[in-house]
Amino acid sequence: QITLKESGPTLMKPTQTLTLTCTFSGFALNTSGVGVGWIRQPPGKALEWLAVIYWDDDKRYSPSLKSRLTVTKDTSKNQVVLTMTNMDPVETATYYCARRSNWGEGAFDIWGQGTMVTVSS
Amino acid sequence: SYELTQTPSVSVSPGQTASITCSGDKLGDKYVCWYQQKPGQSPVLVIYQDSKRPSGIPERFSGSNSGNTATLTISGTQAMDEADYYCQAWDSSIWVFGGGTKLTVL
Numbered sequence: 001q002i003t004l005k006e007s008g009p010t011l012m013k014p015t016q017t018l019t020l021t022c023t024f025s026g027f028a029l030n031t032s033g034v035g036v037g038w039i040r041q042p043p044g045k046a047l048e049w050l051a052v053i054y055w056d057d058d059k060r061y062s063p064s065l066k067s068r069l070t071v072t073k074d075t076s077k078n079q080v081v082l083t084m085t086n087m088d089p090v091e092t093a094t095y096y097c098a099r100r101s102n103w104g105e106g107a108f109d110i111w112g113q114g115t116m117v118t119v120s121s
Numbered sequence: 122s123y124e125l126t127q128t129p130s131v132s133v134s135p136g137q138t139a140s141i142t143c144s145g146d147k148l149g150d151k152y153v154c155w156y157q158q159k160p161g162q163s164p165v166l167v168i169y170q171d172s173k174r175p176s177g178i179p180e181r182f183s184g185s186n187s188g189n190t191a192t193l194t195i196s197g198t199q200a201m202d203e204a205d206y207y208c209q210a211w212d213s214s215i216w217v218f219g220g221g222t223k224l225t226v227l
Contacts, residue, residue: 039218046218048218049218104175106169107154109169
């Protein structure tokens with residue numbers, strides 16, 4: 001069974017740096033073609049892709065957020081970490097991590113439950 | 122930046138066919154997938170690589186992609202299909218989501 005679970009702060013202040021951890025099981029991030037992505041969703045709004053890290057440590061970032069995002073992986077711990085600097089209240093959202101399968105041509109086939117992050121002074 | 126446009130809402134009667142569209146410039150040149158999201162739940166992949174169904178997704182879900190438009194079709198729509206649906210395009214470097222379509226079954 002493949003599972004992913006996000007963890008991190010639920011409340012933070014503007015300008016702070018967000019650090020989220022995705023802990024997964026049931027697959028290995030050293031398998032060719034596999035990746036883990038981050039996607040967020042403000043309350044009542046659409047999904048927004050943030051970043052992906054691949055099995056070979058290749059990384060892709062949303063062009064509009066690239067300067068503020070960093071994604072890393074720890075294969076031995078089955079974890080992927082996303083950091084986002086200079087958080088703003090409009091970035092209050094549920095943050096999801098999801099597996100980018102090696103068969104779906106860019107699809108995220110398994111998603112975590114999401115973690116709600118509120119940015120407020 | 123690349124954008125995908127979806128109709129905000131679609132209504133369908135039970136047993137009928139629902140069509141949800143997603144448009145973007147030369148979308149047919151990219152891979153498209155579709156996600157279903159019910160209230161309070163995480164998205165679920167229902168179509169990938171334009172028209173393929175993951176294991177466990179009912180056959181009534183189908184997809185197509187050509188030109189500037191991708192379409193998710195739900196045949197014989199059931200009440201359980203009421204949800205938000207998001208298209209997503211991928212071109213090897215970036216992922217883009219559409220604005221979502223709320224499907225109402227009434």
